[in-house]
Amino acid sequence: MKFGPTPLAEAEGAILAHTIRLPEGTSPRVLKKGTVLDAAALAALRATGHGEIIAARLEPGDIPEDEAAQRLGEALLGPLLARSRAATGRVNILADAAGLFVVDEALVNRLNRLDESLTLATLPNHTPVSAREMLATVKVIPFSAPAAALQLAEVVARGGRALAVHPFRPLKVGLVLSELPGLKDSILEGTVAATEARITALSGSLLPPIRCRHEEGAIAEALGRLKRMGAELLLVAGASAVVDRRDAGPAAIVRAGGHIEHFGMPVDPGNLICLGALGNIPALVLPGCARSPKLNGFDWVLQRLFAGLPVNGNNIAGMGVGGLLKEIETRPLPREQAAAQASSGVAPRRPRQxxxxxxxxxxxxxxxxxxxxxxxxxxxxxxxxxxxxxxxxxxxxxxxxxxxxxxxxxxxxxxxxxxxxxxxxxxxxxxxxxxxxxxxxxxxxxxxxxxxxxxxxxxxxxxxxxxxxxxxxxxxxxxxxxxxxxxxxxxxxxxxxxxxxxxxxxxxxxxxxxxxxxxxxxxxxxxxxxxxxxxxxxxxxxxxxxxxxxxx
The missing domain is CATH 3.90.550.10 (Spore Coat Polysaccharide Biosynthesis Protein SpsA; Chain A)
Known part of the structure; x- marks a missing residue:
């Protein structure tokens, strides 16, 4: 692609690099950036005293920006993905259903390193999305992309699955609420409300919760009852936080015929979660923060389970980057203060009014x-x-x-x-x-x-x-x-x-x-x-x- 000052005599078919506003009474009044200059546009420029303009001229082997964006967008499509029309070198990739958005980060990075003209930006990995939500955008940076680079990008994109939406499944969820003397009913009611809100948001349904004593045997019996009621996911909200694999909640899963997969997670809040299973039914002992509707590590696990993705010790161990979800009050210098006291003196940008x-x-x-x-x-x-x-x-x-x-x-x-x-x-x-x-x-x-x-x-x-x-x-x-x-x-x-x-x-x-x-x-x-x-x-x-x- 040739780019730079271009005499009007050589500019027919060239692409205007910058918007030009012409004097009142001129037609057209505005020539926008990206306009392919035709005879009428050139005549208007000549009539208003322009001798040359800054333009791009495509050469053999150059693919126009919209065509390039459309082709790469098509190559990225898969089940439950759609794309917008190409405009100004951009194509957006959209979800066709609610689910969990999963990104092959290595593949996206590979695509972005092929040629500076081709870029792909996405939402963060494992983002819950709704139908028609934008997941990613393809943007061709200049006015064209080299044909060889675009062809390679298409091969790379079709050779893997850079973007995917795993739809949420309508799971039936069983909830056990264990009780200790003095535990207020309002706390249990709040736990049920927060849990049901999470489940319905992911297209699931909550079976009637079972309340029982905070004892291994009572919790195990309640888990068995919920399993017989058709539960496809089992949750235990303990009256007391679980602090060990042998605590009442995890021990109840084992006693009911299950096993413990992993205890704890590098996400805060949410550290004290316990992941197990009864046969092929996932069973979780919830951290205390799950009583709150605020985001915590339990949400990340729940989203993956509803999306049908595996959740094991290795997956949980990989959640640490980005897993700090709130300020820790005992931190010597909270981030908010640190930003305000940074040597640069630059405060966080306030929202636009x-x-x-x-x-x-x-x-x-x-x-x-x-x-x-x-x-x-x-x-x-x-x-x-x-x-x-x-x-x-x-x-x-x-x-x-x-x-x-x-x-x-x-x-x-x-x-x-x-x-x-x-x-x-x-x-x-x-x-x-x-x-x-x-x-x-x-x-x-x-x-x-x-x-x-x-x-x-x-x-x-x-x-x-x-x-x-x-x-x-x-x-x-x-x-x-x-x-x-x-x-x-x-x-x-x-x-x-x-x-x-x-x-x-x-x-x-x-x-x-x-x-x-x-x-x-x-x-x-x-x-x-x-x-x-x-x-x-x-x-x-x-x-x-x-x-x-x-x-x-």
């Missing part, structure tokens, strides 16, 4: 005479209140609701919630009037703004937090757009730099046209369901809305 606008000013013409925002769900909660509640569950602050049509009614519905109100008299103009009123109300310290639609009640706070996690203007991620199976959705997150142009919008349109203008600053975040595509602005659409009452 992002506000949220909820556009709730429209006249609901398509659902007239109803105001769609006031249609209630089966619990009697208006749609706009559902939307605002979801936004408040995110870390976006402040939350600003823009009112217009039936403003008093909407504001009364939102009363008591920590939201600011921005009113627009221009709601008849459509979306642009609402947008301008909300943007004008933003405090000056806000770095970005989520523009949320009042008729999208299925978008959760967790989804909004995912969008904010991807937002980083300094890294070029200034516009964050949710997608589902490649389709672009809402809400979108915009950096402050775009607000002046957003304030110039007129008519019943939003700011989405700026995505094309600033394509190099857009990052897409794939979502696990289609909530980001679903607005309910007609009576027919409302019939498909879960939990909402249908208009009479």
């Amino acid at each position: 992002v506000a949220a606008l909820v556009l709730a000013a429209g006249r609901s013409r398509r659902m007239a005479p109803l105001n769609k925002l006031m249609v209630t769900d089966k619990a009697g909660v208006p749609m706009v209140v559902r939307v605002v509640n979801n936004v408040l569950e995110s870390r976006a602050r402040p939350v600003i609701a823009v009112t217009g049509y039936e403003a008093q009614r909407v504001e009364e519905a939102l009363a008591g919630r920590p939201v600011l109100i921005a009113h627009t008299e221009d709601y008849a103009e459509g979306l642009s009037g609402s947008l301008k009123a909300g943007l004008a109300a933003l405090p000056p310290e806000v770095e970005g703004v989520l523009v949320c639609l009042g008729d999208m009640p299925l978008v959760t706070g967790a989804m909004l937090d995912r969008l904010m996690a991807a937002f980083d203007p300094e890294e070029g991620r200034s516009i964050v757009m949710p997608t589902f199976r490649g389709k672009q959705g809402n809400p979108m997150l915009w950096a402050r730099e775009f607000i002046p142009e957003m304030l110039e919008i007129t008519g019943d349109v939003g700011a989405r046209h700026l995505v094309g203008k600033y394509a190099e600053k857009v990052v897409e975040v794939e979502m696990s369901d289609d909530a980001v595509l679903r607005d309910f602005d007609t009576t027919d659409a409302l019939k498909m809305a879960p939990d909402f009452r249908q208009p009479g």
Whole structure:
């Protein structure tokens, strides 16, 4: 590939290296990075005084970036894996089912060392993922990849299994709760609740728990009963922490006809876990921290068991790197203090301050005479209140609701919630009037703004937090757009730099046209369901809305 200053006379078919904005009245107005220059583009450049541009010109043996990314993405596919379309030299690999994501680290490293033009970035090994979650991204760094390097990468990728999703199995789980005098019922109830939440999140089900004395014989008898009830995984939550293989819990597994595979693990919290089995049924004595819903070593073991992966002493011994999951209070200098006192003086980067606008000013013409925002769900909660509640569950602050049509009614519905109100008299103009009123109300310290639609009640706070996690203007991620199976959705997150142009919008349109203008600053975040595509602005659409009452 040739790269550098290129005279316009030699530039037809070349790839523009940097975005060029041409004067007002020129068509096209913007030539984006990556544009393949044709006669019209060259004519516009000549007319505006350009004699040369910085461009890349492909040579024989160069594979264009999108084709290269698509080919390597295809080579990486396997069961339960899908890919996005290629764009700007990037292809994302997605999960087709919930499960445990497993990476062949050696194979990924080998691929990344073949040629600097080809890169593969993944989630950490053994990450639990949901369906449609992004697992990895292939990125071709320049505008092309050498054909020989790409062919070798395809052979390497197809010769192994770099990426895999092991689906979670719907296991039946038995839980034994041992008791000692003085142990509060609330502790046992909390243990059951935390355990059941973990199991259902992994697609399993909890059999009725059995309570018994904290004695070897009683625990062994309870394990036998659960096995006869069809348990495919057995758990013992002891009244007292297990401190030895011969303690009551492990000894009960042996007494019930099983064996102990491994005691302890290099993960904190979670050190005092005991792994055994009754025949082919895994049996675990849980660490005390398993009573808490917070992440601990038990979660790592449980995820692998539900994914059908082997768990033995060797696997557990390999969990030490990354196994420090919390601060140890007796540490001479906790990491938080160490970072603050580091000689460089560089503090950890704070989260970007992002506000949220909820556009709730429209006249609901398509659902007239109803105001769609006031249609209630089966619990009697208006749609706009559902939307605002979801936004408040995110870390976006402040939350600003823009009112217009039936403003008093909407504001009364939102009363008591920590939201600011921005009113627009221009709601008849459509979306642009609402947008301008909300943007004008933003405090000056806000770095970005989520523009949320009042008729999208299925978008959760967790989804909004995912969008904010991807937002980083300094890294070029200034516009964050949710997608589902490649389709672009809402809400979108915009950096402050775009607000002046957003304030110039007129008519019943939003700011989405700026995505094309600033394509190099857009990052897409794939979502696990289609909530980001679903607005309910007609009576027919409302019939498909879960939990909402249908208009009479």
